[in-house]
Amino acid sequence: xxxxxxxxxxxxxxxxxxxxxxxxxxxxxxxxxxxxxxxxxxxxxxxxxxxxxxxxxxxxxxxxxxxxxxxxxxxxxxxxxxxxxxxxxxxxxxxxxxxxxxxxxxxxxxxxxxx
Amino acid sequence: xxxxxxxxxxxxxxxxxxxxxxxxxxxxxxxxxxxxxxxxxxxxxxxxxxxxxxxxxxxxxxxxxxxxxxxxxxxxxxxxxxxxxxxxxxxxxxxxxxxxxxxxxxxxxxxxxx
Numbered sequence: 001x002x003x004x005x006x007x008x009x010x011x012x013x014x015x016x017x018x019x020x021x022x023x024x025x026x027x028x029x030x031x032x033x034x035x036x037x038x039x040x041x042x043x044x045x046x047x048x049x050x051x052x053x054x055x056x057x058x059x060x061x062x063x064x065x066x067x068x069x070x071x072x073x074x075x076x077x078x079x080x081x082x083x084x085x086x087x088x089x090x091x092x093x094x095x096x097x098x099x100x101x102x103x104x105x106x107x108x109x110x111x112x113x114x115x
Numbered sequence: 116x117x118x119x120x121x122x123x124x125x126x127x128x129x130x131x132x133x134x135x136x137x138x139x140x141x142x143x144x145x146x147x148x149x150x151x152x153x154x155x156x157x158x159x160x161x162x163x164x165x166x167x168x169x170x171x172x173x174x175x176x177x178x179x180x181x182x183x184x185x186x187x188x189x190x191x192x193x194x195x196x197x198x199x200x201x202x203x204x205x206x207x208x209x210x211x212x213x214x215x216x217x218x219x220x221x222x223x224x225x226x227x228x229x
Contacts, residue, residue, distance in 0.1 A: 006157075034216045043203060044158070046216040059216075093157045095217075104148070104207075104217070106157035 003027045004096050006107035013084055014115055020080045021110045023094035029074035030096035035067075038091040038109075050077040050094075084114040121204050121220030128194060129228055136202060136223040137188040144206030147180050147187040148217065152201045161202075162189070191225075199227050 005024045013019050023033055031052045036044040048069055049057040056069035066088075068080040077096075081088050093109040121138045128134060138147070146165055150158035162173050164180035164187060171178055177190045191198055201222045209215040 004157075036216075036219075043219045043221045044217075046218070049216055091155075095157075103163065104160065106150075106159070109155065109157045111155065 003098075003105040004094065004107045006092075006094055006110050008110060009108060010111045010113075012113045012115065015085055016083055018080055018082045019084055019112060020078055021092055021094075021112070023077045023079070023096070023107050025075045025096045025105075027105075028096075028098050030077075031074060031099070033071060033077040033094055033096045034104075035069065035077070035079050036093045036095070038093060040091075044093060047079075081112065084112070086114045088112065089114045119204060119206055119218055119220040121223055123223055124221065125224040125226065127226045127228060130194060130196060132194055134191040134194055134198070134225060135188060136204075137186060138204035138206075138220045139186045140206055140218075141185070143184040144218075145184065145209060146207035147178075148205040148207065149176075149178050149187070149189045150203045150205060152203060152222075158203060194225075194227055196227055196229070199225055201225070 033050040050071040071077040162178040204220040205217040
């Protein structure tokens, strides 16, 4: 079964609204989770590193005020796309590393479509 | 930033053929990973490599971590229809501690013709 779960799997929203995507680690406690973005037929690009209890670390070029990350517990990280625009439409994927082995597990992904 | 060059970009093969794809990097990674992604889903880990020179198999899949730590290859033997999908290599600076994000290659799209 899934080790890392994302919700929702698909979301459609109007331009200007905000959307929250949840990433849950089901099998282990994850102090660090990662958020990726993938455009159609393209590779995954790391957006940010989500750290439990502290601020997220964003990759160069990723707007932290646009993509709000909250990692309030060891099993949940959320990504909120604020004031979404059509160009934010994408496939967002999270991952978490199992603490002892370091094995990385990916969520099922969340497809965001902004109209 | 770091870049991973993955090739080939796509492969059209006959069922039963062997497949080979590789990734090279301009910088060193301490962990190399190979993933498969089906449409609309997250990547699924196939093989993880933690040591330079390491050769690891998982069923019909074999992957190697290059001795320079700047490259890796993935081989699939005797391909079957369910092997269709996009394969990504990924490099991680850390040594499997789970604290680093991944840098992904651009993917190899495997298409199997009956």
